[in-house]
Each structure stands twice: as C-alpha cells, then as structure tokens.
Amino acid sequence: MARPKSEDKRSAILAAATRVIAAQGLGAPTAAIAKAAGVSNGSLFTYFETKHDLFDQLYLELKVDMASQALADLPAGSPPRAQVLHLWTRWLAWARACPEKRRALAHLCVSDAITPASRQIIAASFAQVLDLLEGIRAAGPMRGVPLPFVLSLMNALADATLDFALQDPDHADAHGREAFEAFWRMLS
Amino acid sequence: MARPKSEDKRSAILAAATRVIAAQGLGAPTAAIAKAAGVSNGSLFTYFETKHDLFDQLYLELKVDMASQALADLPAGSPPRAQVLHLWTRWLAWARACPEKRRALAHLCVSDAITPASRQIIAASFAQVLDLLEGIRAAGPMRGVPLPFVLSLMNALADATLDFALQDPDHADAHGREAFEAFWRMLS
Amino acid sequence: MARPKSEDKRSAILAAATRVIAAQGLGAPTAAIAKAAGVSNGSLFTYFETKHDLFDQLYLELKVDMASQALADLPAGSPPRAQVLHLWTRWLAWARACPEKRRALAHLCVSDAITPASRQIIAASFAQVLDLLEGIRAAGPMRGVPLPFVLSLMNALADATLDFALQDPDHADAHGREAFEAFWRMLS
Amino acid sequence: MARPKSEDKRSAILAAATRVIAAQGLGAPTAAIAKAAGVSNGSLFTYFETKHDLFDQLYLELKVDMASQALADLPAGSPPRAQVLHLWTRWLAWARACPEKRRALAHLCVSDAITPASRQIIAASFAQVLDLLEGIRAAGPMRGVPLPFVLSLMNALADATLDFALQDPDHADAHGREAFEAFWRMLS
DNA sequence: TATGAATGAGTATTCATTCAT
DNA sequence: AATGAATGAATACTCATTCAT
Structure with missing residues (x-):
C-alpha cells in the first residue's frame, strides 16, 4: 500500500x-x-466521511478518554465511598486539565450526529461506574429509584460543579469536595 | 425608535x-x-434587529416565564421545605406542560447570543429563590458553600430530573418526588 | 406584495x-x-429551485420556441409537400437565426434533468407536425413504419443538415433544399 | 516515454x-x-495523461471498433446496394451487441475532449464507406451534394434507427430494414 | 409598516491530478 | 510501475440581512 x-x-x-x-x-x-x-x-x-461522522467519532473518543481517566487506578478494594470520591476527583481533574475537551463534549452532547452505536460503546465504558453506584444505591435512601436516574443526577452535579470550578479555579478543589459531600449525602 | x-x-x-x-x-x-x-x-x-437579538429576547422571556410559573402562589408563610417543594413541583409542572419551551431553553443556554443584561434580569427574577435557599443553606451542611453554587446544583438536579420525567412520563411524579428528597438530603 | x-x-x-x-x-x-x-x-x-429545474424549464422554453417558430404561418390549405417544406425551411431558419438556442438544446437533450411533464408538453406542441406527417406517410412507401419513427428520422436529417449548414453558411440554403428533397424522396 | x-x-x-x-x-x-x-x-x-486524454483515446477506439465491425467481410464485388446493406446491417448489429459502446460514444460525441488528430484518424477508417457512397451518389439524385453531407445524413438515419431499435428490440430488424430502404430511396 | 425579492458571503463535499511510499 | 493518500480549487445551494415597493 x-x-x-x-x-x-x-x-x-x-x-x-x-x-x-x-x-x-x-x-x-x-x-x-x-x-x-x-x-x-x-x-x-x-x-x-462526513462532518457528522467526525463529530460522532470525536464524541466517542472524548467520552472514552474521560471514562478511562476517571476510572484509572480505581481502588477496587476500598470502601465504596473512597471509590466514588476517587472517581469524582479524577473526573474533575480531567476536565480541569483539558477544559477544551469538556467544552467540545458539551457541544457534541446536543448534536444529532451521535450514533446509537457510539452511545452503546460509551455506556459500556461506564459499566464500572454503574456497578459501583448500584451497590451504594441499593443500600441507601435511593434504593427505589432507577439506577440510570442516579447516574444522571451524579452527572448533573458533577457538570455543575465543573462549571463553577472552571470559573473560580482558586476554589476548585474546595467546591469539588463540597459537591462530593453533597452528592454523598444524597445517595447514602 | x-x-x-x-x-x-x-x-x-x-x-x-x-x-x-x-x-x-x-x-x-x-x-x-x-x-x-x-x-x-x-x-x-x-x-x-438580528437573529442573536431574537435569541436573547426569547431566552429572557422563557426564563422569566419559567420563574414566574415556578414562583406563583409561593406559600410565603409555610416552612422552608414546603416552599421549596412547591417551587420544585411547579417547575417540573411548567416544563411538562410546555416541553417546547424547555427544549428551546436548553438550546438557547449554550448559545452565545445571550447578553449579560439578560442574565442580570433573570438573576433578579430568581431573587426570591435565592432568598429562600439562603435561609436553608445557612442552617445546614452546605453553610460553607457559595449560594450561587447551591442554586446551580439545584438547577442541575431539576434539569436532570426533567430529562428523565419527559422520557418516562408515567413515573414523572414519582421521579420528581424522589429527586426532591434527594435534593433536600443534600441541602439540609 | x-x-x-x-x-x-x-x-x-x-x-x-x-x-x-x-x-x-x-x-x-x-x-x-x-x-x-x-x-x-x-x-x-x-x-x-434547482439547477435541474432551470434546465428543465429552459428545455421546455427552447423547444416550444422552436416549435412555434417552425409552425408559424403554416399554410394549412396547401398540399402536404408545401406544408412540410414550409416547416423544414422555418426550422432551419430558426436554428440559423439563433444557433445558441440550438446548441443549448443539443446539450439539454441528453440531460437527465428533463421532466416527463415537460416532454409531454413538448409532444403536444408537435402534434400538428405529427398530423401532417401522418397523412403523407400513410400514402407512401413508409406506410408500414410507426409514425414516431418517421418523425425521429425527419428530426435526424434536419439536425444533420443544420450541422452542415452552420459550418458552411454560404451554402446553407442549398443544403437545406437538397436535404428536404432527400427527405421527401424517403417519405413519399 | x-x-x-x-x-x-x-x-x-x-x-x-x-x-x-x-x-x-x-x-x-x-x-x-x-x-x-x-x-x-x-x-x-x-x-x-488527463481525463480529456482518456476520453479522446476512448472515442478513437470505439469509433475504430465500430468501423472495423461494420466494414468486416464487405462483399467488395457485389452490387453497391448489397454492400451498403451489408454495412448498414453490420452497423446495427454492432450497436445492438454492445449498447454500452454506443451509449458511451453518444456521450463522447458532444465532449470537447476530442482531438482533431482523432477525427482525422477516424475519417480515414471510414474511407471505404466514402468510396462506396461516392459511386452511388454520383449516379443518383444527390449527385449535387457534397459527399461528407451524404455520409452525415446516413449517419443520422442510422443513429435514429438505433435509438428506435434499442427501445423496441422485438422489431429491431424490421425497423432496420425499413430505415435502410428509406435511405436507399433517398440516395438513389 | 409589511412584504418578499435581492444579495453575496459562507459551507460541506467532490474530484482531477500529484506525489510519497 | 503501482498504489492510494494529499491537495485545493471548484460548485450548488443556504440564509441573515437589506431594500424596493
């Protein structure tokens, strides 16, 4: 060739x-x-092949990148709270390290270019997170609500936290911890 | 003119x-x-004058509409929890009643057409909410975090709830209540 | 408006x-x-609306123009030969008068932009020619061949004549007459 | 090279x-x-070298192919009418055998890629046809018209015949014969 | 003021041709 | 010589905005 x-x-x-x-x-x-x-x-x-195709593949890559960074070095043996905190912290760190990736992702999320196939692959990348949350949810006050709903609430909190953290970098860590505690209160 | x-x-x-x-x-x-x-x-x-201008004014109108609906009949004398629940419920009801407004708003949020002036007016529309939250926050575990951050977390939760509620209308009310409880656990 | x-x-x-x-x-x-x-x-x-649409409408206009010029002042009462000669002469005159129309038409003929609707309208414009040829054909040696075939042979001869006439304008009239006689020999 | x-x-x-x-x-x-x-x-x-070059050479090849097929086995000693009929029949047979060649040729004819050099070579390929027609023309009613004109009229008739024959394959032979007779009436 | 035609910059995509491998 | 990636000019069509009526 x-x-x-x-x-x-x-x-x-x-x-x-x-x-x-x-x-x-x-x-x-x-x-x-x-x-x-x-x-x-x-x-x-x-x-x-297409602008849409580019967007789809970019979405996939960014999401997978995000997942792999957030899940890296997850202390599997530690108590759930420690694991979720790890996740939470890494996630925020990833977004702060490459804010452009996050911004691009935010745009891509609402694009209609994203293929169902991509969504599935991404769902798979987040399977570990689901497993982790599942154990916690089942034992706490949210035991009655569907797991995906819990995940999306977590997502929403994290996103809002990021917006704040990016605007006020000096207190980013503090905001991050506070939001995590809030999330934890919600969940357990 | x-x-x-x-x-x-x-x-x-x-x-x-x-x-x-x-x-x-x-x-x-x-x-x-x-x-x-x-x-x-x-x-x-x-x-x-321009498309941007239309977007800006539409954003303003929709947000104000949302605020006024959510704040209507607020039982000012009731305990805070009842007031926030009222707010929460009305908000969800508004979005479910006119999903197009919400969808449009979701698009407009990421537009760069929104004027700082509009953002200020909107902030004013939500002043009551801030007042309400302020009392609660100061008395609870989030007493150390900035009020706008709390508002945006609430916003994020409500938005995520709506996404779920709109996709699964049969359990919309249940999801709404569960999310409210979660929020309340977070806040107080 | x-x-x-x-x-x-x-x-x-x-x-x-x-x-x-x-x-x-x-x-x-x-x-x-x-x-x-x-x-x-x-x-x-x-x-x-479209380049195709423009081509379709142009084809229609040019063909109709051609037909109306060729058929103008047709001496309806004269003997058939006189009528066909009139037609033939006018046709050639039209093409010589506006060679660009003819060239454009030649291109458009092979375009796939032409709508069946246009073809029908055009067929109608040439109905008189068909009627005229029909009488002649039925009485002569071509009585066994389909009328549209006769028409297309006439067309082919006229086109070829035009190519010659346009390249050699000095003898255009002579060529035109000779070709007509040839056509007439063929037909009657 | x-x-x-x-x-x-x-x-x-x-x-x-x-x-x-x-x-x-x-x-x-x-x-x-x-x-x-x-x-x-x-x-x-x-x-x-270029797309134009490809077109030019393809045109050349197809035309030469057509000529050689049409002229193959020409019964040089037979009377002119028999020879022309042979030519005519072969030509139609060639086009019916490989309609793609004909269609391609029809497209190439109106291309501006064709080189004068190619046109000359092709003219040479048809020299025999010219010779054949020349004898006939000189003895008949078309003795006054230029030979190339006669050739192109023949060409035009044959082409129109082909269009008909390809659309209505069942009567292709009949149409072919009728058109030949018509041509012969024209010429002699 | 209301209308909708006029404008022309802007955009995704194609394709003949070149060139690195 | 063969390959197919690289190039960038070219092109139909769109759309915010202006302007004649």
Whole structure:
C-alpha cells in the first residue's frame, strides 16, 4: 500500500476539532478544523466521511478518554465511598486539565450526529461506574429509584460543579469536595 | 425608535421561535421562524434587529416565564421545605406542560447570543429563590458553600430530573418526588 | 406584495443560461449563468429551485420556441409537400437565426434533468407536425413504419443538415433544399 | 516515454470507461472508472495523461471498433446496394451487441475532449464507406451534394434507427430494414 | 409598516491530478 | 510501475440581512 492513512493525522484532526468546536461550537466550518489540524481541506474527508461522522467519532473518543481517566487506578478494594470520591476527583481533574475537551463534549452532547452505536460503546465504558453506584444505591435512601436516574443526577452535579470550578479555579478543589459531600449525602 | 406597532406579532414570533428552535435547534433559519409565525421574512427584522437579538429576547422571556410559573402562589408563610417543594413541583409542572419551551431553553443556554443584561434580569427574577435557599443553606451542611453554587446544583438536579420525567412520563411524579428528597438530603 | 418576481429577470436568466450552456455545456456553473444574467448568485435560486429545474424549464422554453417558430404561418390549405417544406425551411431558419438556442438544446437533450411533464408538453406542441406527417406517410412507401419513427428520422436529417449548414453558411440554403428533397424522396 | 507496461491494463481502463460513461455520462469521476477497471486511482493517470486524454483515446477506439465491425467481410464485388446493406446491417448489429459502446460514444460525441488528430484518424477508417457512397451518389439524385453531407445524413438515419431499435428490440430488424430502404430511396 | 425579492458571503463535499511510499 | 493518500480549487445551494415597493 502507498502512503498509509496516518494515525497521526487522524489524531491531529480530532485534536483540532476539539479546539475549534470548543471555541466556535458545532457550526465551526470543516475548513477551519482542517486548517487547525495542518491538513488540507479535502484530507479531512479521507479520514472522516462526513462532518457528522467526525463529530460522532470525536464524541466517542472524548467520552472514552474521560471514562478511562476517571476510572484509572480505581481502588477496587476500598470502601465504596473512597471509590466514588476517587472517581469524582479524577473526573474533575480531567476536565480541569483539558477544559477544551469538556467544552467540545458539551457541544457534541446536543448534536444529532451521535450514533446509537457510539452511545452503546460509551455506556459500556461506564459499566464500572454503574456497578459501583448500584451497590451504594441499593443500600441507601435511593434504593427505589432507577439506577440510570442516579447516574444522571451524579452527572448533573458533577457538570455543575465543573462549571463553577472552571470559573473560580482558586476554589476548585474546595467546591469539588463540597459537591462530593453533597452528592454523598444524597445517595447514602 | 419606539416599540413597533403590534405586540401580538412580536409574541407570535417568539412563540414560533420557541417551537421551531425546539424542533430544529439554533440552526433554524429565521425564514422558518417567520413562516411559523405567519409573518413575512422581513418583518421578523423589524421586531428583532438580528437573529442573536431574537435569541436573547426569547431566552429572557422563557426564563422569566419559567420563574414566574415556578414562583406563583409561593406559600410565603409555610416552612422552608414546603416552599421549596412547591417551587420544585411547579417547575417540573411548567416544563411538562410546555416541553417546547424547555427544549428551546436548553438550546438557547449554550448559545452565545445571550447578553449579560439578560442574565442580570433573570438573576433578579430568581431573587426570591435565592432568598429562600439562603435561609436553608445557612442552617445546614452546605453553610460553607457559595449560594450561587447551591442554586446551580439545584438547577442541575431539576434539569436532570426533567430529562428523565419527559422520557418516562408515567413515573414523572414519582421521579420528581424522589429527586426532591434527594435534593433536600443534600441541602439540609 | 412587495417587489414582485420580475418576469424580465426570469427571462434574463433563461437567456443567459442559453448562452452559457451553448458555450460551456451542462457543466456550466450556476454562478456563471447568474453573472451572465446580471443577477446575483442567490437570485437564480429564487427563480429556479434547482439547477435541474432551470434546465428543465429552459428545455421546455427552447423547444416550444422552436416549435412555434417552425409552425408559424403554416399554410394549412396547401398540399402536404408545401406544408412540410414550409416547416423544414422555418426550422432551419430558426436554428440559423439563433444557433445558441440550438446548441443549448443539443446539450439539454441528453440531460437527465428533463421532466416527463415537460416532454409531454413538448409532444403536444408537435402534434400538428405529427398530423401532417401522418397523412403523407400513410400514402407512401413508409406506410408500414410507426409514425414516431418517421418523425425521429425527419428530426435526424434536419439536425444533420443544420450541422452542415452552420459550418458552411454560404451554402446553407442549398443544403437545406437538397436535404428536404432527400427527405421527401424517403417519405413519399 | 515508452508505452507503459501493461497493454491489458490500458484495455481494462478503456473498457471500464465505456461502461461507466454509458451509465453515468461524462461527469463520471475518474476514480469510478479506475475502480471499475480494478486499477488504482493513480494508475489511470500513468496510462492516460488527463481525463480529456482518456476520453479522446476512448472515442478513437470505439469509433475504430465500430468501423472495423461494420466494414468486416464487405462483399467488395457485389452490387453497391448489397454492400451498403451489408454495412448498414453490420452497423446495427454492432450497436445492438454492445449498447454500452454506443451509449458511451453518444456521450463522447458532444465532449470537447476530442482531438482533431482523432477525427482525422477516424475519417480515414471510414474511407471505404466514402468510396462506396461516392459511386452511388454520383449516379443518383444527390449527385449535387457534397459527399461528407451524404455520409452525415446516413449517419443520422442510422443513429435514429438505433435509438428506435434499442427501445423496441422485438422489431429491431424490421425497423432496420425499413430505415435502410428509406435511405436507399433517398440516395438513389 | 409589511412584504418578499435581492444579495453575496459562507459551507460541506467532490474530484482531477500529484506525489510519497 | 503501482498504489492510494494529499491537495485545493471548484460548485450548488443556504440564509441573515437589506431594500424596493
């Protein structure tokens, strides 16, 4: 095969898309993304069939990245509270470390480009979180509410926390801990 | 320039915009909105200088509408928990009664059309809520966290609840109550 | 109604399209046509929904124009030969008078933009020709062959004649007459 | 530069181009042709410098193919009418045997890719036909009209006949004979 | 003021052709 | 020579906004 498709270039496009979408939203021109990636207008389309396709794959990559960072080094043997705190802390750390990824993700979430297939893969990436929450929920006051609902409440709290943390970086850690305690009170 | 003649037409445009944005997102053509409002292409721009302006004013109107519905009949003399429950219930009821308003609002939230001026007016509309929460917070475990943060956590929980409630209307009330209890555990 | 759609502008676009297609073929950019019509890029699409639509309508207009010119002043009472000669002569005269229309038509004939509806309208425009040929055919050596076939042979001869006439204008009339005689020998 | 290695590949490309052009017209992407030929995108351009060049050579090949098929086994000693009938019949047979070649040719005819050089070579291929017609013409009613004109009239009739024959294959032979008789009436 | 035609910049995608491997 | 990735000019069509009526 001649010049194989370069994984580097694919990554460059995804990274550029993250930056550009974070800054300009989903309306960002593909040309702007290509330029930011140091790639020609047309090359973008040899790596991604469509703008929608690019968005879908970017969503997948960012979500998986987020999940893997949040779940890394999860102390499986520790008590649930410690595990959730670990998760919570890592999550916030990830978002603070790469705010553009989070911003891009926020835009992509409401895009209609996301494929059911991607959603499934992502759900799988978060299976561990579900397992963890399941044990806690079943033993606490939320034992009557569906697990996905609990997950989405957690998500909502974390997101709101992030918004605050990013605006007020000096107290980010404090806010993070307070929100975690609040969440824990809610859950157990 | 004085206010344009017909207040009806202005309202029609805003209502149409709500519907169209709910359905198509912020990318909806102004022409589509004008058509849905039964108004000509160009007339839209005699009522709103630009698309951004329309979005800004619509955001304002929807938020104010939401606030006024949620705060209506607030039992000022009742204990705080009853008041917050009232608020919570009304809020959910409003969203379930006019899901298009909520959907449109969700889109508008991430728009960059919203003016600081609008944000201020809205903040004022929610002053009562802040007052209410303030008393509760100061007396409970969240006494150390900034009030706006508490508000935004409440907001986040309510939003997540709504997403669930709208997808599963049969258990909407149950979810609503459970989420309220969770919130209350968090707060007090 | 505000500024009504101008019939002049529509005509200008069709005329420009005739010229541009004659020169560049069906691949001609819509922008080139708009420019040639002295109209903005976007205006073309307020008069014709689509490039295909423009082609379809242009085809219709040119064919009808051709038919009406060829059939004008047809001496209905004269003997058939005189009538066919009249037709033949007028046809050639039309094509020589506006060779761009003919060139454009030649391109459009092979386009897949032409609507069945247009083809029907055109067939109707040529009904007189069919009637005329029918009488002649039935009385001559071609009485056994389908009328549409006869028409298309006539068409083919006339077209080939035109190609010659346009390349060699000095003898155009002579060629036209010779071809007519040949056609007549064929038919009667 | 010497001829590129594989004559097979060149042929494959030409054959693929015939099929693809017949189906999609001259707008067909070179990539589609390459794929249909089982050859890479880039290889096409080692065999043909440009798309125009490919078209020119394909035109040449198809025309020569047509001529050679039509002229094969021409009964040189037979009376002119028999020879022309032979030609006529073979021609129609060729087109019916490989309608894609004919369709492609029809598209290529109106392309501006055809080189004067190609036209000359083709003219030479048809020299025999000219000779044959010349004798007949000079002795008949068309003695006054230029030979190339006669040829092109013949061409036009044959083409129109083919269109009919391809649409109505059951009567193709009958139409073919009728058209020949008509042509012969015209010519002699 | 209301209308809707006019405008032209903007956008995703295609494709002939080149070039690194 | 063969491959297919890289390139970037080209193109139909859209849409916010303006303006003639």
